[in-house]
Amino acid sequence: MIVLEGVRLTLGDRQVLEGISFQVQPGETKVILGGSGSGKTTILRLILGLFRPDRGSIRVAGEEITVLREQDLAQIRQNMAMVFQGAALFDSLTVRENVGYRLWEQGRLSDEVIEQKVRESLQFVGLEDAIDKMPADLSGGMRKRVGIARALASGAKLLLYDEPTAGLDPINGFTICHLILRLKTKGVTQVVVTHDLDIAFRVADRIVMIQDGRIIFEGTPEELGGSQDPAIRGFLDPSCLPPEAREAWSSRDAG
Amino acid sequence: MTGSFDLKNTLIGYLLVVQEFTFLCSRAIAGLFRPPWYVREMVLQIDRIGVGSLFIVVLTGMFTGMVLALQGAVQLEPYGASMYVSRLISTSVVRELGPVLAALMIAGRVGSGIASEIASMQVTEQIDALRAEGTDPIQKLVTTRLVACLLMIPVLTIIANGIAIFGGWLVARLYLGIDSYFYWTWAFEAIRQRDIVLGLVKPTVFGFIIAMVGCYAGFYTKGGTVGVGVSTTQSMVSSSILILASDFLLTKLFMAFP
Secondary structure (H helix, E strand, O other): EEEEEEEEEOOOEEEEEEEEEEEEEOOOOOEEEEOOOOOOOHHHHHHHOOOOOOEEEEEEEOOEEOOOHHHHHHHHOOOOEEEEOOOOOOOOOOHHHHHHHHHHHHHHOOOOHHHHHHHHHHHOOOOOOOOOOOOOHHHHHHHHHHHHHHHHHHOOOOOEEEOOOOOOOOHHHHHHHHHHHHHHHHHHOOEEEEEEEHHHHHHOOOEEEEEEOOOEEEOOHHHHHHHHOHHHHHHHHHHHHOOOHHHHHHHHHHH | HHHHHHHHHHHHHHHHHHHHHHHHHHHHHHHHOOOOHHHHHHHHHHHHHHHHHHHHHHHHHHHHHHHHHHHHHHHHHHOOOOOHHHHHHHHHHHHHHHHHHHHHHHHHHHHHHHHHHHHHHHHOEEEHHHHOOOOOOOHHHHHHHHHHHHHHHHHHHHHHHHHHHHHHHHHHOOOOOOOOOHHHHHHHHHOOOHHHHHHHHHHHHHHHHHHHHHHHHHHHHOOHHHHHHHHHEEEEEHHHHHHHHHHHHHHHHHOOOO
């Protein structure tokens, strides 16, 4: 479904990604794991065509997206949906209008059918009662769930999540995790970017681990858990790192 | 060495701004000629920009006309020409003060509003979300606001002009004791066809400046919520300077063709 080969990206004078290659199979849930500033969110933006790489190939459903114009990219994006870190709900629209946004924009379905799809999606995330609310009236967890409902209602075959549990309490985090697992059983292809080990190990079929813009691991959650690579062990269990190594990690993150 | 290096970077920075601004303008104008046209969004913006700015435009026009009547009468009195104050009011308002003052007020209210709204959308990833949903954010956000400004700012200017001449009449009639028939006859007599054309071309150009500078400042916002404030201020300052500079150039241009 998605194939990245030798992707390199520089933003300004900073090299963000180098030599990124991996595949996402249809129906697979792939987790991109890494620390803050490692470049994992940038990979989602590349898949969505929001950034263009300096070098390398990105194919989505067999189409090379790095050479497409913005109008053609818009067509490719019709098969994808992204749940943004801050949900990115449109402030001026109600929850109903946010969730049904793409369907109303496309104008292919009647208002009744769209309303039905919006209600079904909100029901799936347990927020049918919030249909007439404005985004400003929702909590962080509710906004994330509305973001997922928006992605679902669009009928996209590929869902991208940017830090879906960041900033949420454990119960809301568990709810989001549960929603991703339910979508997995429905055969939806999902790419989850996170630094949260709990969600990564719960939902992933395969995990890609990124450090400093490079892939340092790709495999199953079991393989990741059994890895003896010091960089991976340090990320999975920071308490095993010597203090100077933790300090080096923090200062790199700040940089 | 450092100085020349900074100068080089500054010049490159300005060129980049011009390039980005030109790109945004061309994409926004191209959006006028291809669907979807986002009629609902356009009507909403026409309401916000047009109806929403009516009050400040009326107030600006009223006080401008009243002050012009008072000052004009003082200047004309030594020559015994106070009764011709309406000529002075109507020509100065239609040619210069109406378009410029209305545009400056609208730049403060509408231009900064456009900049802060789009900047907030940019820093909260709503612009990226629009693109992810398959919507061209320039066509949806910029083209609609550009159309609304191009349509409504000339209308608001005409209203400001009418109210200013009316304000002048209030002072002329109630304070200076000038005959109403005499006031209105000379007010309309003084306005020539080219004044009306100039008075409509200017607000159209100002409308373009207000919409595009506001949208540009919003779209290219960097630096989170602090950036939103910076963009809003930049939009207001840049629009005002461009309005005053283009007013001079347009006046000069029209004078070149008698």
